[in-house]
């Protein structure tokens with residue numbers, strides 16, 4: 554069966570902060586049709602034959618089951634929900650591999666500034682003795698550290714393989730004072746009324762510091778990336794992790 558030139562889009566978590574913005578963004582796009590708004594208790598299997606792509610902004614405890622149900626329904630998943638680890642991603646990779654031509658994206662952050670910040674941090678990480686990450690979010694966020702901070706720390710750690718550990722003379726500290734270690738990289742999480750989504754990567758050398766900072770002041774910052782993913786996922790079979798997989802960031 555040939556694919557429709559228009560893309561039929563379902564949104565999971567449609568009543569949430571992100572899901573409602575995605576519904577508006579899809580409704581406002583000329584080439585996309587919003588065909589379903591799903592929330593807790595709605596049947597993902599019913600999307601079979603009705604939706605081409607489904608965008609999941611739900612909760613970490615629900616997202617993996619949603620994605621497997623979408624794959625079973627032949628719907629391409631675009632996932633912004635956080636909480637994924639490598640074994641969960643591998644299960645999705647394996648499942649997608651069983652369905653010819655089906656693609657999926659799991660992206661911890663759809664804001665271009667955040668995607669670039671993660672890339673720049675990975676590029677810079679091997680050139681500095683010290684690296685620490687501070688993520689700052691609205692207080693309604695249920696997970697810490699943020700998915701973006703975990704993804705950033707993992708990329709930084711990969712880039713620093715074989716390097717000496719960052720200097721740190723701490724002998725005694727209150728639990729949590731030095732943050733959480735993600736692959737050896739300290740990550741500090743702030744929850745503050747008034748914030749949306751922010752991250753700083755601090756890189757230090759003797760006598761100098763590089764600070765890479767991304768600020769999402771509004772959830773509109775995520776929408777161009779979400780729409781790009783919705784328009785791209787059907788042409789990229791298998792699992793892609795990170796929106797940078799759909800961008801050409803080479804210079």
Ligand SMILES: NC(=O)C1=CN([C@@H]2O[C@H](COP(=O)(O)OP(=O)(O)OC[C@H]3O[C@@H](n4cnc5c(N)ncnc54)[C@H](OP(=O)(O)O)[C@@H]3O)[C@@H](O)[C@H]2O)C=CC1
Pocket residue numbers: 565566567568569570571572591592593594595610611612613615619632633634635636660661662663664700775
């Ligand atoms: N990748 C990115 O760029 C971004 C990712 N995020 C991530 O997206 C996720 C959602 O964030 P946010 O919108 O702020 O959270 P919200 O809590 O505002 O929204 C989540 C929504 O999902 C619903 N929900 C819960 N379980 C299910 C389920 N099984 N099926 C369908 N819907 C369900 C919730 O319903 P109810 O309230 O009734 O439980 C709620 O409406 C988080 O993991 C967050 O970290 C956020 C911003 C950007």
Ligand SMILES: O=C(O)C1=N[C@H](C(=O)O)C[C@H](O)C1
Pocket residue numbers: 635661662690694695698699700701702749750751
């Ligand atoms: O919950 C949020 O708001 C956000 N979640 C994502 C994360 O955990 O990284 C993306 C962004 O930071 C906003």
